Amino acid sequence: MLLTLTVLSGCGSSGTSSKPSASPTAATTWKYTTLDLGIPDKVLKAPVTGRVPDGQTLHVGVTLKVGDDVWKKYGHGKSPSQAAGDVGKELGVSDQTIQKFQAYLNSAHIQAKPSRTRTSVTFDVKAGQAAQLLRTSFVTHRLNGRTYFTPDPNHPPQIPEPLKPYILAVTGLESYSVAPRSRGPLSAAAPGRALPARAPRCIQRFPQRFATHDRVAAAYGYNQLWSQGWHGENMRVNLVEMDGYDRNDVDNYVACTGSRIQVSNVNLGATEPAVGAEATLDIQMLAGLAPNLSIVDYQEDPALLNSGNGADSWTALNDALQRIIDDNYDRSKRPAGSIVSISLGGPEGYLSPAVMESIDQSLRILTVAENMTVFVSSGDCGAYGDRVYGSLDVSFPATSPYVVAVGGTRLGLAPNGARTQETVWSDRTNLSRCENQWGSGGGVSRVHQRVPFQQAPGVDNRYSASGGREVPDVSAVAIDLPIYYRGRWVSSGGTSAAAPIWAAGMALVNQGLLTRAHVFCYGPDTFYHALSAAGGNKPYTDVVTGNNLYYPATAGFDLSTGLGSPNLPAFFNTLAANPG
Numbered sequence: 001m002l003l004t005l006t007v008l009s010g011c012g013s014s015g016t017s018s019k020p021s022a023s024p025t026a027a028t029t030w031k032y033t034t035l036d037l038g039i040p041d042k043v044l045k046a047p048v049t050g051r052v053p054d055g056q057t058l059h060v061g062v063t064l065k066v067g068d069d070v071w072k073k074y075g076h077g078k079s080p081s082q083a084a085g086d087v088g089k090e091l092g093v094s095d096q097t098i099q100k101f102q103a104y105l106n107s108a109h110i111q112a113k114p115s116r117t118r119t120s121v122t123f124d125v126k127a128g129q130a131a132q133l134l135r136t137s138f139v140t141h142r143l144n145g146r147t148y149f150t151p152d153p154n155h156p157p158q159i160p161e162p163l164k165p166y167i168l169a170v171t172g173l174e175s176y177s178v179a180p181r182s183r184g185p186l187s188a189a190a191p192g193r194a195l196p197a198r199a200p201r202c203i204q205r206f207p208q209r210f211a212t213h214d215r216v217a218a219a220y221g222y223n224q225l226w227s228q229g230w231h232g233e234n235m236r237v238n239l240v241e242m243d244g245y246d247r248n249d250v251d252n253y254v255a256c257t258g259s260r261i262q263v264s265n266v267n268l269g270a271t272e273p274a275v276g277a278e279a280t281l282d283i284q285m286l287a288g289l290a291p292n293l294s295i296v297d298y299q300e301d302p303a304l305l306n307s308g309n310g311a312d313s314w315t316a317l318n319d320a321l322q323r324i325i326d327d328n329y330d331r332s333k334r335p336a337g338s339i340v341s342i343s344l345g346g347p348e349g350y351l352s353p354a355v356m357e358s359i360d361q362s363l364r365i366l367t368v369a370e371n372m373t374v375f376v377s378s379g380d381c382g383a384y385g386d387r388v389y390g391s392l393d394v395s396f397p398a399t400s401p402y403v404v405a406v407g408g409t410r411l412g413l414a415p416n417g418a419r420t421q422e423t424v425w426s427d428r429t430n431l432s433r434c435e436n437q438w439g440s441g442g443g444v445s446r447v448h449q450r451v452p453f454q455q456a457p458g459v460d461n462r463y464s465a466s467g468g469r470e471v472p473d474v475s476a477v478a479i480d481l482p483i484y485y486r487g488r489w490v491s492s493g494g495t496s497a498a499a500p501i502w503a504a505g506m507a508l509v510n511q512g513l514l515t516r517a518h519v520f521c522y523g524p525d526t527f528y529h530a531l532s533a534a535g536g537n538k539p540y541t542d543v544v545t546g547n548n549l550y551y552p553a554t555a556g557f558d559l560s561t562g563l564g565s566p567n568l569p570a571f572f573n574t575l576a577a578n579p580g
Helices: 087-091 095-106 127-134 161-166 213-220 222-226 247-257 277-289 310-327 353-369 495-517 525-532 568-577
Strands: 032-034 048-051 057-064 120-126 138-143 146-151 158-160 167-171 236-241 262-267 294-299 339-342 344-347 373-377 404-413 419-424 443-449 468-471 474-477 481-485 488-492
Touching (some): 087 353, 095 120, 095 161, 213 222, 213 277, 222 568, 236 495, 277 495, 294 310, 310 353, 344 373, 373 495, 474 495
Parallel strands (some): 236 294, 404 474
Antiparallel strands (some): 032 158, 057 120, 443 468, 481 488
């Protein structure tokens, strides 16, 4: 079913808003009503195989509604470099409503943690305790070879009636949803040995086919913005990660590229996450292309991510988004033109509506209320987001109408770094199993409706009759990218590289806009606006060859590479002349 959503973003300013209010009421006097989690019937009706142990911990997130009247107060226009305002006071429910939720949860001895903006409440609870609180039980099912749990279909969860109007979605009460997975294949070691940490310009030793930072910068015109003195100074990119990184690897990459990035960590778990290729790749892509950037790395709780419960992983992902929201709720204290880059996702067909609704609202707050651009990798299994060849599916949150979905290309390079050709990144070598190597994710959403701003030549095509959101929006190189990992240079890539490549480009563009005109741009509609306002400029290089194992690249927008790959100087010039 398609969800109708309205996006208000772009080069815009924000307004103020009212919030709902409520008075605390004793839990013992409340009437109860059914809490609809939106779990598909086929999931609930699958054979019951057992019960969830009472002692199993559930990680529950309650997303609180932001009213349509509140969203309507955020409008378009030029976004000033400094804007006052507390997003929490504009969006969040009242303190009285939070007290109402806390009274209900305290009656079961549950300690709840509301977000700083009062748009979500999270807590851990034992399954038996939650069953008593919700007047249900938790049972296991088996469907299509998967085992998962839900509330007892014969006794759906019940909540106090006065709380229901404030609840948008609840996550953590089912485990049908598939856990988000990171993107990006990591191939065998690229040619060349590990290089000394202080070796000058050492990354340039790679053979011509490798898309080193300087070659990517030349091909996409990032170096032309560098020549203006814009290297990411005073700009910030926030990363959401499922793993950690080794500081020595980053230091080596920085030394070889001449970068002076500043990286800080926000650890959302009890322990530091293990070193992985994903965080390393994201940080190094940003460091190579916006070398003076500030990066904040939000590292999710590894215990939740490795629990085997997909809903726990999505709760962790939303916790990270909520933490970014909380850390940037005061506009006067956050860098103008901030960006979020996410290289995680899961197939729409295996996610509950509650998971998608909760993540969508967090992304909407980041984009519409906090004026950030959120880039999300479109996936690395081509047109088959569920990793099964022949089964079309797209990846969420890339399909969210509040993000810029980024697909992947293969970049041909001349000796001087000039782009010689660019095709869709895809690989038919092994179609029996996708391990993030099939290529650029893309297709048509079955959940999210196409948003009004998604207008461009090619958007109306033979696949678009359903009216779903089409992805990706844009693309960038996603193969043969050298990174320094575990003490040596290796070849990596995937759309998880393409997303931070675009994030770095947007940081440079916004730095230039702030320098020249004291404005910045944000949101996915900016990219379609840039095309319509381009005139003689060409903000993207149209990729017209190849396919993602199903959808072909075509002239104009297509479901493999979107609008195309960066032509950053033209993209900047278009927005500088007409920011919106």
